[in-house]
Amino acid sequence: MQVFVYLMSLLGLCSALPHDSTYPGTDGRSFVNFNISPPRKFTNQALSKAEACRDPSGFTGYCVASAACRAFNGTQGARCPKRPAGTGTCCLVDRCPVAPPTVPSGGAVITAPIPDSGSAVGTEVQFICQPGLVFEGIPEVMVTATCDVRGTWSPAVIPNCVPAPPTVCVSEPPSAPADVLVSDGGDRFIGALVYYVCTSGTFADGRAITAARCGEDGLWSPETLPECVTAPPTECASPPPEAPAGVLQHFDGNLTIGALSLYTCAATGMVFPSGASFLLATCHEDGTWQPDDVPSCAQPVATLSHGY
Known part of the structure; x- marks a missing residue:
């Protein structure tokens, strides 16, 4: 009854x-x-x-x-x-009125047969990702959905499966030219660093030291090194040219870029081949003197009048 x-x-x-x-x-x-x-x-x-x-x-x-x-x-x-x-x-x-979560993209279910709606409380469905894939956003290699005492599946949605991120570098760090010193510990794991030192000046970005890093995608960044630029000189590479006989040199010993050395003819009435009675040598930005040689003084060439 x-x-x-x-x-x-x-x-x-x-x-x-x-x-x-x-x-x-x-x-x-x-x-x-x-x-x-x-x-x-x-x-x-x-x-x-x-x-x-x-x-x-x-x-x-x-x-x-x-x-x-x-x-x-x-x-x-x-x-x-x-x-x-x-x-x-x-x-x-005592039961879940709806079907369990659907198999995610790239995933598979290892519970056979797959239960339908009306599964009893406590029923479990286990999901895994296909080889080479992992669940997106979580570290678990298997997710279990359970019909709980609320009559719902927990979790209600299974994360999609995405390609597994690399754990080692998939390429080699950028190569270095002869004027760059390399400090490479040999690590080829994600996050590894290789340092480069420009021995002849600075890199194009103004730094003397730069680094390449193995990123989360397994690739090195940057892929190529910036150019190593020779540092411009701050002083003359040598003293100014010497004065030949009959030429006086006026030089204060300054060897910084832009320094001057003055040359004059010792004898009155004598001139340089240009016709001038003095000559200036300048220390240029590359550290060299221009002109790099001082000619001797001589008598000026006579100028003849017309018809004589």
Whole structure:
């Protein structure tokens, strides 16, 4: 008789029972005011009978006392109606009304056969990624979805599978020209560094030392080194040219870029081949003197008048 009444109540055929009642905070679940023994896994001597709840899909759960809810992690389910002390405070469903999460892109399921909707609480489905792929955003190599006492699959969505990131460099660090010193420890793991020192000046970016790093993609950055530029001189490479006989040199010993050395003819009336009585040598930006040689002085060439 009790079984018959219970079935009628579940089918909505017993109008005297509040099977249409929806209580606040129950996520649409309704409750059947009928005592029924909970399933074996929830058996508790103090709760040999418990009020039944039914969610919109038609699956039946059990209203159990708060102590049992905590013990079986059911406190997240729909709450049962408030009753006198000792009666239920939460609804533990016995099945998941929806199918488990779908197999993600690039993934596979190792549970066979794949369960459908209506799986019992505690059913597990295990997912893995195909070779060479990993779950996106998580380190786990296998994800297990479980039908829990809330009647839902947890997790509800399985991350997609993406290519596994490299753990070692897939290329070699940039090569260095002869005027660059390389400090390479030989590491070829992600994050490895190789240092380069420009021995003849600075790199084109103005730094004397630069580094290449093996990135998360396994490639070295930069792929090529900036040019090593010879540092411009700050002083003349040598003293100014010497004065030949008959030429006086006026030089204060300054060897910085832009320094001057003055040359004059010692004898009155004598001139340089250019016709000038003096000559200047300048220390140029490359550190060389121009002119780099001083000619001798001579008599000026006579200028003949017209017709004579």
